[in-house]
Amino acid sequence: MKRIAIWSGTIAILLLAVAGMIWAVKNSNNTESGDLAVPVSASDRMKGNPESAITLVEYSDFQCPACKSYYPIVEKLMDEYGSKIRFVYRHFPLPQHTNARPTAIAAEAAGNQGKFWEMHNMIFDHQTEWAPLADSKDALLSYAEALGLDKERFLQDFDSSELQKKVEDDLAGGMRSSVRGTPTFFLNGAAIANPRSYDEFKRAIDAAITPAP
Amino acid sequence: MPQSPRRLKHALAWFLGAGFIGFLDSLYLAITHFIGSPVTCGFFTGCDVVTSSIYSSVAGIPIALFGALYYLFWVLLGVWYLDSRNTLFLTLLPLTAIGFAVSLILIGIQLFIIDAICVYCMLSAASSTALFVLSFVIRNAGQSETPAITYSSAI
Numbered sequence: 001m002k003r004i005a006i007w008s009g010t011i012a013i014l015l016l017a018v019a020g021m022i023w024a025v026k027n028s029n030n031t032e033s034g035d036l037a038v039p040v041s042a043s044d045r046m047k048g049n050p051e052s053a054i055t056l057v058e059y060s061d062f063q064c065p066a067c068k069s070y071y072p073i074v075e076k077l078m079d080e081y082g083s084k085i086r087f088v089y090r091h092f093p094l095p096q097h098t099n100a101r102p103t104a105i106a107a108e109a110a111g112n113q114g115k116f117w118e119m120h121n122m123i124f125d126h127q128t129e130w131a132p133l134a135d136s137k138d139a140l141l142s143y144a145e146a147l148g149l150d151k152e153r154f155l156q157d158f159d160s161s162e163l164q165k166k167v168e169d170d171l172a173g174g175m176r177s178s179v180r181g182t183p184t185f186f187l188n189g190a191a192i193a194n195p196r197s198y199d200e201f202k203r204a205i206d207a208a209i210t211p212a213p
Numbered sequence: 214m215p216q217s218p219r220r221l222k223h224a225l226a227w228f229l230g231a232g233f234i235g236f237l238d239s240l241y242l243a244i245t246h247f248i249g250s251p252v253t254c255g256f257f258t259g260c261d262v263v264t265s266s267i268y269s270s271v272a273g274i275p276i277a278l279f280g281a282l283y284y285l286f287w288v289l290l291g292v293w294y295l296d297s298r299n300t301l302f303l304t305l306l307p308l309t310a311i312g313f314a315v316s317l318i319l320i321g322i323q324l325f326i327i328d329a330i331c332v333y334c335m336l337s338a339a340s341s342t343a344l345f346v347l348s349f350v351i352r353n354a355g356q357s358e359t360p361a362i363t364y365s366s367a368i
Contacts, residue, residue, distance in 0.1 A: 003296055010292045014285070017237055025244045132328060181253075 036186040038173035043166070044088045045107075045116050048078055054085040054208050057186040059174040062104060062123045063097035063131050064182045066194075071124045073198050081205055089120065091170040092182050099136040102158075104167045106140040109157035113149050122147065221354035225295055228347045232288040235340030239280030242333050246275040252333065263331035268322050276319070280337055283312055287344055294355075303355045306348040312341035 040046070040055055058074065060067040078087055091107075093100030103123050110119030122143045123130070130139040137158070144154040157163055177186070185192050187208050195201035242264060245252050252260040263269065269276055287309070294302035316338035323330050 006292060006296050010289070013233075014236075014288070017233075018240065021237065021240050021244055025241065 035177065035191070036189040037176035037178075039189075040086075040088050044090065045111060045120075046086055046088050047117060048082045048086040049084060050086055052084060052086045053188075054205070055088060055186075055188055056085055056205070057088040057090060059090050059092035059170075059177070059179045059182060059184045059186075061092055061094045061097055061100045061182040062107070062120075063100040063127065064094060065127075067183045068124050068127050070183050070194075071121075073195075073201055075121075076198060077201060077205065080202075081209075084209055085205060089116075090174060091167045092174040092179055092184070093167065093171060094182060097131075099131055099133065101164075101167060102136050102140060103130070104170075105158055105163045106144070106154075108163040108166055109154050109160075110144060110147065110149055112157050112163075113153065115147050115149060118147050119143060218354075218358055221351060221358055224347050224350040224354060225291060228344060228351060229288060229291045229295075231340045231343035231347065232284045232291060235337055235344070236281055236284035236288060238333050238336045238340065239277045239284060242277035243275050243281050246270075246277060252331075260331045260333065263323055263327055263329050263334060268319075268327065277337075284340065298358075300355070303352050306352050309341070309345040309348040313345035316341045 036057055040057065056074075056077075058070070060070075074087065078085075091100075091104040093104050107116055107119045107123060110116055123140075126139070126143065130136040133139060140158070141151070141155070145151060174184070177184075177191070183194065185194065187204060192204055195204060242252065246264070246269075252264050264277075271279075290302055290305065293299065319334060320338055323334060
């Protein structure tokens with residue numbers, strides 16, 4: 001009797017632990033938490049079809065490895081759906097990533113010279129190079145030069161409070177939208193669970209383009 | 214020796230506790246890996262760097278899953294010993310050195326290769342260290358307690 005109690009108790013505790021943990025992780029998923037609090041506007045960094053009614057917004061952090069792994073997925077999506085949807089990139093620099101803010105500001109500074117997306121790609125492509133640096137400014141400057149940006153203007157913009165404010169505004173907007181981690185995607189204003197594959201992402205976009213009858 | 218049974222009971226309780234904590238900790242990392250959810254790092258840094266590094270999995274299987282199975286093995290074995298006092302458990306206890314050694318290697322990888330510390334990995338290292346240290350106490354106390362059943366008679 002005692003033996004049955006010990007073993008059934010142990011198995012019950014372990015099963016409860018596994019089930020509870022799966023439930024907790026699923027429910028703490030960084031998405032599905034709310035709606036997009038800040039509507040897309042002209043100040044957003046956008047690509048694809050600006051007239052499209054289908055909008056995909058990503059809150060992202062350049063230093064986040066998961067964001068880097070979603071970057072080629074989003075690129076591929078835009079190659080396929082660029083004429084049908086619009087994609088908006090917003091900054092959500094996490095406090096533990098010391099180079100997240102400088103890279104976000106560098107992307108915005110490049111954006112002032114019409115090369116936001118080029119810098120966005122450059123930053124993600126070289127994430128492993130600049131992420132461990134104590135000061136990423138020189139690396140970012142070298143990317144700006146490689147993209148043919150006006151160096152003086154880039155440096156001026158990089159240090160401007162205006163671009164810092166833009167990044168902070170994105171972050172604040174993300175918090176208002178209950179973003180708790182990166183990346184977080186909003187499709188037509190509603191948070192979606194991070195798709196686990198390109199096909200899953202594609203299905204979500206297809207469903208938004210062709211709503212179920 | 215009236216001290217031994219009590220010491221054994223306490224050490225076993227700590228052993229089971231450490232094993233259970235290690236199990237929960239590794240389970241969390243393994244589940245986040247399979248569900249694709251970000252690891253909640255709180256005030257600590259480096260969780261996502263470590264858990265998304267190439268060192269976090271072997272042949273596509275997250276190391277955390279091996280960890281969870283390792284702790285589950287010791288918890289079940291500990292409960293089995295509690296129930297049966299089978300001395301096979303005492304014989305197997307030196308194998309906790311494997312977990313301890315793996316933890317040391319993983320801490321080394323975090324410190325010297327990835328250059329980031331994951332708080333969950335450190336908690337797991339603490340759990341496996343506790344299992345290793347407690348294994349000595351349990352063996353000592355267990356061997357001085359008259360064995361109720363030897364593993365040859367129980368199997």
